[in-house]
Amino acid sequence: MPSAYHKTPIGFARITEEEGFISSIYLLDGEFEETAAETPLLKKTVQQLDEYFEGQRKVFDLPLKQKGTDFQQQVWEQLSKIAYGKTISYAQQSKFMNNPLGIRAIASANGKNHLIIVVPCHRVIGSDGSLTGFGCGVWRKKWLLDHEAQVMGVGQATLAL
Numbered sequence: 001m002p003s004a005y006h007k008t009p010i011g012f013a014r015i016t017e018e019e020g021f022i023s024s025i026y027l028l029d030g031e032f033e034e035t036a037a038e039t040p041l042l043k044k045t046v047q048q049l050d051e052y053f054e055g056q057r058k059v060f061d062l063p064l065k066q067k068g069t070d071f072q073q074q075v076w077e078q079l080s081k082i083a084y085g086k087t088i089s090y091a092q093q094s095k096f097m098n099n100p101l102g103i104r105a106i107a108s109a110n111g112k113n114h115l116i117i118v119v120p121c122h123r124v125i126g127s128d129g130s131l132t133g134f135g136c137g138v139w140r141k142k143w144l145l146d147h148e149a150q151v152m153g154v155g156q157a158t159l160a161l
Contacts, residue, residue: 004037006046009053010140013116017041021065024114025049027136052117055151058084060118068112075109082123085152087145089127111135117144 001023003016012032016024022045037043044062051057068076078097082088088096090110094103113121116136122144126132134141 002039002042003035004042004046005032005035006037006049007034008049010143011136013049015042015045015049017045018065021063022115022118023064023066025116025118026114027116027140029137049117053147055147058151062118064115064118066114066119068109071105072109072112075106076113076115076119079110079113079119079121079124082120084120085148085154087123087125090124090132091127093124107133123148 001016001018003014005028006013006015008027010027012028012030012034014024014026014028014032015022015037017039020041022041025045037046041063048057048060048062052060066076074097075093078093081096090103090107091100093110094100094106097106099106107124110121110124111133113119113135116122122134122141125145131138131141131145
């Protein structure tokens with residue numbers, strides 16, 4: 001599987017391509033050696049991530065496929081519908097999925113998302129506005145939400161009602 005390590009403002013992203021799809025974009029702690037994106041798809045992904053961090057991209061145009069159960073795939077599909085610069089709560093996400101009792105299972109599936117930023121699990125927050133859970137670190141979740149709010153000119157991210 002071709003992969004690249006790309007430096008971002010919030011750490012290194014490991015980007016993995018599998019069978020013509022991006023299968024993982026994950027933010028890592030620590031220092032890594034930046035590696036060149038060797039395939040056209042990895043290059044396109046690096047370019048789009050750079051555009052996102054520069055505030056020039058709000059929607060990604062990449063072929064994505066990550067491994068997961070049918071339920072996880074449904075959760076990730078719903079995450080992809082959350083607009084740039086907006087947030088929803090886990091409770092809202094469960095209602096959107098017509099599964100109001102499935103908050104914990106949905107939150108668990110959010111946590112298994114490995115297409116960070118592109119499948120925007122960082123846009124799901126606690127009902128009280130708290131920044132709960134993010135596999136790459138809550139500080140990164142806060143940074144991403146603040147970045148999107150700044151690009152949108154709204155100061156800070158708020159819960160969308």
